[in-house]
Amino acid sequence: MDKNIQAWNDAARSYSAFEDTSCHSLFCRAFISKHFSDVDKLNVLDAGCGNGEYTHILSQNGGIVTGCDASAEMIKIAKEKYPLYNYEEVNIMGAMPYENNAFDIVFCHLVLMDIDPIDNAISEFYRITKNNGRLFFSIVHPAFYRAEWEKNEQDIVLSKKVFDYITPIAEQQMFWGATMHYHRPISYYLNTVAKAGFTLKEILEPKVYGDDKIPDIPLYLFVEFQKDK
Numbered sequence: 102m103d104k105n106i107q108a109w110n111d112a113a114r115s116y117s118a119f120e121d122t123s124c125h126s127l128f129c130r131a132f133i134s135k136h137f138s139d140v141d142k143l144n145v146l147d148a149g150c151g152n153g154e155y156t157h158i159l160s161q162n163g164g165i166v167t168g169c170d171a172s173a174e175m176i177k178i179a180k181e182k183y184p185l186y187n188y189e190e191v192n193i194m195g196a197m198p199y200e201n202n203a204f205d206i207v208f209c210h211l212v213l214m215d216i217d218p219i220d221n222a223i224s225e226f227y228r229i230t231k232n233n234g235r236l237f238f239s240i241v242h243p244a245f246y247r248a249e250w251e252k253n254e255q256d257i258v259l260s261k262k263v264f265d266y267i268t269p270i271a272e273q274q275m276f277w278g279a280t281m282h283y284h285r286p287i288s289y290y291l292n293t294v295a296k297a298g299f300t301l302k303e304i305l306e307p308k309v310y311g312d313d314k315i316p317d318i319p320l321y322l323f324v325e326f327q328k329d330k
């Protein structure tokens with residue numbers, strides 16, 4: 102088995118437990134539920150669905166949602182947690198088992214920064230999105246990822262020091278287990294998605310941090326594209 106997928110299998114329980122309690126995950130759930138408040142009867146693919154949290158939210162908002170993930174362990178947790186929905190074990194880096202123009206929305210939350218390369222996934226997303234359908238993806242904001250909060254002697258956060266940004270770098274992270282993170286600048290993502298044929302609709306950089314950090318620095322980058330025609 103691919104070692105990145107094995108790493109997600111190993112990290113799945115710990116990731117899911119983290120997601121259940123993290124205030125940042127809570128923010129994302131509320132943000133995404135509001136952004137997709139009206140998906141009534143739309144066909145949605147939750148690509149890299151993890152423990153099924155967003156498959157559940159988008160279904161509750163009226164979507165007809167399929168959750169897919171390459172990790173069998175994640176799919177198992179999703180089925181335990183939210184058994185009502187349809188889940189499939191699918192690697193988004195390969196040929197995806199969906200018809201052309203199958204989905205009104207391809208939703209891919211916090212996944213693209215975990216895979217390398219992304220080109221095939223994006224081309225497949227384009228193929229399976231309906232004309233006038235949407236691709237929505239989110240990543241941890243790359244401009245402030247390879248960085249460190251700087252504090253004064255009173256432990257007050259003063260700034261975030263960015264070490265580097267432009268050059269893509271692969272690194273292992275140890276938040277939930279030894280999963281891979283592929284840092285790339287924003288231009289890399291936007292150009293890859295534009296090259297596949299999508300048109301940019303909206304970029305969102307909401308305030309996530311409270312006053313214990315610096316609220317004016319974004320944690321996430323959310324991007325929505327449209328497939329014209």
Ligand SMILES: C[S@@+](CC[C@H](N)C(=O)[O-])C[C@H]1O[C@@H](n2cnc3c(N)ncnc32)[C@H](O)[C@@H]1O
Binds near residue numbers: 106120149194211216
């Ligand atoms: C950071 S988690 C995000 C999960 C979920 N979208 C969420 O926000 O809770 C990344 C997910 O991507 C999945 N993943 C990693 N590589 C993948 C691949 N090649 N194909 C499909 N899913 C993949 C992992 O198994 C994991 O569930």
